[in-house]
Amino acid sequence: MERTLIKNLKEKIGQEIKISGFVQAIRNQGGIKFIVMRDVTGTVQIVFLKENEEVFDMVNNISLESVVSIEGLVKEEKQAPGGFEIQAKHMTVLSKADLGLPIPIVEEKGGEPTDVSVRLDWRWLDLRKEENLLIFKVWTELERGFRKHFEDLDFVQIYTPSLMGTASETGADVFKLKYFDREAYLAQSPQFYKQMAQACGFEKVFVMGPVFRAEPSFTARHMTEFTGWDFEISYIDSHIDVMEEEEKLLVAGFSRLKETVLPEIEIPSIPFPKITMKEAKEKLEKAGVIGGRKHDLTGEEEVELSKLIKEETGHDFVFITDWPVEARPFYHMKYEDNPSLTKSFDLLYKGLEITTGSQREHRYDVLVSQAKEKGMGIESIQYYLDFFKYGCPPHGGVGIGPGRLVMKILDIPSVKEATFLPRDVKRLKP
Secondary structure, three states: OOEOOHHHHHHHOOOEEEEEEEEEEEEEOOOEEEEEEEEOOEEEEEEEEOOOHHHHHHHHHOOOOOEEEEEEEEEEOOOOHHHEEEEEEEEEEEEOOOOOOOOOOOOOOOOOOOOHHHHHHOHHHHOOOHHHHHHHHHHHHHHHHHHHHHHHOOOEEOOOOOEEOOOOOOOOOOOEEEEOOEEEEEOOOOHHHHHHHHHOOOOEEEEEEEEEOOOOOOOOOOOOEEEEEEEEEEOOOOHHHHHHHHHHHHHHHHHHHHHOOOOOOOOOOOOOOEEEHHHHHHHHHHOOOOOOOOOOOOHHHHHHHHHHHHHHHOOOEEEEEOOEHHHOOOOEOEEOOEEEEEOEEEEEEOOEEEEEEEEEOOOHHHHHHHHHHOOOOHHHHHHHHHHHOOOOOOEEEEEEOHHHHHHHHOOOOOOOOOOOOOEOOOOOOO
16 A cells, blocks of 8 residues: 555545554554654554454554554544544654654653753654754755756855865864865855856856864854855946845745745845944944954844844844954955955844855955965965966855844754754764
8 A cells, every 4th residue: 555644644544555664653542542653744643442453462562663554444523633533553763763862852841941052962763853853954945046046046066175274264163084185175165156156257156065163162053064056147347236135035035935935924024124234333432242252243233233223123044244354354345445345244144144245356466465464374275276366256145044034034042942953063963
């Protein structure tokens, strides 16, 4: 018999079906026994009657989270969850679970929640919880919305290497490893190669892949490996064009979520609020929030600034623009009339930075000069500088942290819990 998904059972009332899944709960009431089964689409109650002795007795040997297949009759039952249940006729145990689960799959109401570090140790069990499945449905649908946007605008997807012969970005906080007879580095971002694609004449590209940061941080928003979603576009007039492109991209992603798994989500209005870094610091100081970082925002400042913008505009997003050169990489373009500032931005969402972007410097001689100003060895980045020797259009782009975005969409306390298998300073398993 062909398997039926639990979500489709209501259409099968009065019919015999076969379902397969995990045993979530077991109840023995003497002459009648119940189990609750779960598959990726939902849960259903199964009833075992004493008159069917063989299958009735099998329930005694079933443990929680065992994987079984059950054949039976779908019956209307107003007292059952969903208004129906399955009367079991046959059961096959596909995989029997050991007794004594290391973490509960269904947390007791009012009970002490399992510590997150323990749950992450048993991640494959923790992810069996129905609420955790939603996290990855959001990831999936958000990416589908992004991809549809890129597809409609004829973006080209590129796949950039994680192994590099030179440290990307500033060279700080990189993972080094032995690569045959030399040293290699894990990429901090696909930035250099996105820019190379502009020198190739691809004009509009996007990248989705792993990013590595050897940053000894223990916060709820940092990991040592995470997924990055990036895009880069050519023939822009300024970083304003890049921000406008990201606004449309996020609206496409949120619209997809609203159509599929999160009908209650609010689609952000365009344009997003924009405020310069200087204005942001002044606004925070006026509100009594002093962060202590002259050229950057602390986590507390991001939270408080987002609250202020939300109160003023009703918007959950805000761009922070015009960052000082001290806070930005050498390849960010400076304002010609104020070279102490860069044509760059961060995007905050509900108090958390989810994006860094800018117009990039595409002129070879200016790039060399700016790299020297940052104290970088030209020889170590010469391969990158060569991208701009033979003509490269004006361009800019962003790096987006989708894990942080999903974290805030679902109000999850840590980006690690919004990640399938998180990696941080101490965690390399499972």
